[in-house]
Amino acid sequence: MNFIHPTPMSSSRWTTALAVVLALVLAFVALAASAQAPERGLSFAHKDWELVCDNTRTCRAAGYHAEGDDDMAGVSVLLTRKAGPREPVTGELLLASYGDDTQAAKLPKDARLGMFVDGRAVGTVVWADDSGGLALSPAQTQALLQALVGTGRVVWKAGKAQWALSNAGATAVLLKMDEFQGRVGTSGALVKRGAADEAAVAQPLPAPVVKAAATDDRPVKLGAQQKQQLLRALRAATPDADSCELLSGANAGAELEVRRLGRNQLLASGVCWTAAYNQGSGFWVINAREPYAPVLVTTDGSDYSAGTVSADHKGRGLGDCWHHEAWTWDGKAFVPTLSASTGQCRLIAPGGAWHLPTWVANVVPARP
Numbered sequence: 001m002n003f004i005h006p007t008p009m010s011s012s013r014w015t016t017a018l019a020v021v022l023a024l025v026l027a028f029v030a031l032a033a034s035a036q037a038p039e040r041g042l043s044f045a046h047k048d049w050e051l052v053c054d055n056t057r058t059c060r061a062a063g064y065h066a067e068g069d070d071d072m073a074g075v076s077v078l079l080t081r082k083a084g085p086r087e088p089v090t091g092e093l094l095l096a097s098y099g100d101d102t103q104a105a106k107l108p109k110d111a112r113l114g115m116f117v118d119g120r121a122v123g124t125v126v127w128a129d130d131s132g133g134l135a136l137s138p139a140q141t142q143a144l145l146q147a148l149v150g151t152g153r154v155v156w157k158a159g160k161a162q163w164a165l166s167n168a169g170a171t172a173v174l175l176k177m178d179e180f181q182g183r184v185g186t187s188g189a190l191v192k193r194g195a196a197d198e199a200a201v202a203q204p205l206p207a208p209v210v211k212a213a214a215t216d217d218r219p220v221k222l223g224a225q226q227k228q229q230l231l232r233a234l235r236a237a238t239p240d241a242d243s244c245e246l247l248s249g250a251n252a253g254a255e256l257e258v259r260r261l262g263r264n265q266l267l268a269s270g271v272c273w274t275a276a277y278n279q280g281s282g283f284w285v286i287n288a289r290e291p292y293a294p295v296l297v298t299t300d301g302s303d304y305s306a307g308t309v310s311a312d313h314k315g316r317g318l319g320d321c322w323h324h325e326a327w328t329w330d331g332k333a334f335v336p337t338l339s340a341s342t343g344q345c346r347l348i349a350p351g352g353a354w355h356l357p358t359w360v361a362n363v364v365p366a367r368p
Contacts, residue, residue: 041339041358044176047169050344051176052356056205057083059177060356062343063148065096066166072102074346075156075163076353077144078133079174083181083205085198086188091141092133093125093156094354095163098320098347103161104129113156113163115140117147125156133354149174149191207362213331214366215307216260227253230268230292234284237294244282244299246270261307261329264288272299277317283309283327285334297327297334307366309334321345322352328363337361 042053048066053059061079074096081089093113095104104127111127115136122143125134136144147154148170156163175191178184182202185194222230231253235241242248246255255270265285272282281301284294300311307329315321322342327334339359342352 042176042180043341043358044173045169045344046172048166049169049173050356051173051180052341052358053177053180054357054360056207056360057181057202058204059083059180060354061170061173061177062354062356063165063167063170063173064344064346064348065164066168072096072099073161073163074098074102074348075165076343076346076348077136077165078354079141079145081177081181083202085201088138089141089145089190091136091144093136094133094348095127095156096346096348097129098318098349103163106161107158111158113158115143116155116157117143117152119153127158145174145190207360208335209362209364210328210330210335210337211364212307212328212366213262214368215329216262217306218260220258220260220266222256222258227256229290230258230286230294231256233286233292234268234282234294237284238282238296238299244272245274246272246282258286259304260288261285262331267304268294269301269304277319278313280311280313283334295333298325300325308337315341315345318345318347319350320347320352328361335361337363 041055042051044051049061049063051059051061059081062076064076065074076094078092079089081087096102097104107127107129109127109129112124113127114124115122122140123137125136127134144154146152148167152167154165171191178189178191183189183198184192186196186198186201187193188198188201231247235247238244238247246252256268257270258266258268261267264287266288268284268286269281271279273280279302280299282299283297283301283304285297286292286294297309298311300313301309302312303310309327311325313323315323321344324338324340326338328337336359338357338361340355340357343354343356
């Protein structure tokens with residue numbers, strides 16, 4: 001039998017080929033790892049528009065009136081789209097209601113707002129001052145999208161009052177949404193639409209499930225020596241501990257609170273910093289006995305209740321924009337279960353206009 005012997009490969013060619021194979025293997029491993037790892041959200045803003053996508057790959061784009069326009073006629077819209085093939089975009093409208101002198105405050109309940117794109121009527125929306133966002137119909141949402149990626153002027157009118165939406169920054173934000181969800185070049189893209197089928201777009205990811213554990217929450221009183229030992233442990237476990245009021249200065253430890261989480265673990269807390277209109281407290285999980293071995297949850301906390309540490313902070317003193325975070329006790333640690341903002345500071349509504357999360361979780365309540 002005759003064998004065909006391959007031509008010997010030079011050492012340099014062999015090295016190059018091996019490097020290529022290794023690169024492909026590493027790329028595959030990295031891709032597999034990234035597919036299994038939790039995906040963090042995305043925040044992006046341009047001019048009068050912003051985009052926030054969460055860890056399930058749901059995206060929310062919020063637009064506002066032009067910066068500098070009369071705040072009494074402020075307006076915002078929210079466009080929401082889940083990940084996955086052939087998912088529709090839903091739209092909501094919110095008229096500025098911060099203060100008693102806004103145009104919206106003068107509207108009677110059930111007033112009809114006419115929607116106009118470049119002067120063309122696109123149906124109506126019924127105003128309800130206690131309903132939050134007003135749902136736009138699919139046809140209105142589609143007309144809005146077409147106007148945003150072009151130069152269309154979108155206005156809602158009721159009598160002599162009108163609310164004009166800015167499209168400055170909308171194209172960049174909607175393109176970023178398409179990129180995040182893998183829709184660029186597909187038939188479902190909002191901006192750079194193509195002929196590719198949507199079957200290959202990014203699939204939605206499940207929100208992590210966090211099973212909340214029951215907590216004791218009874219206060220724990222420490223002796224003077226125990227408190228000093230705990231404070232030393234907290235300082236060692238806290239980055240930039242010198243900037244935390246609870247852990248530094250003449251009154252260190254004065255406001256320290258300790259409560260019981262379970263049989264073997266406690267929750268220590270106290271104010272770390274105070275600003276003009278916000279305050280942040282430190283929260284640490286510690287062992288019930290020495291060594292305390294503190295594990296820091298956050299130094300930006302604002303409240304604790306029944307196994308949940310929360311951090312709620314104003315974007316400015318007016319309170320028209322906020323950021324919210326939450327951590328839930330699962331019996332071993334405080335697990336992140338929420339990170340969200342309420343949108344730009346545009347005097348749309350007290351407490352903020354929208355709920356724009358970058359991280360969400362399904363929390364299973366603890367059994368009584």
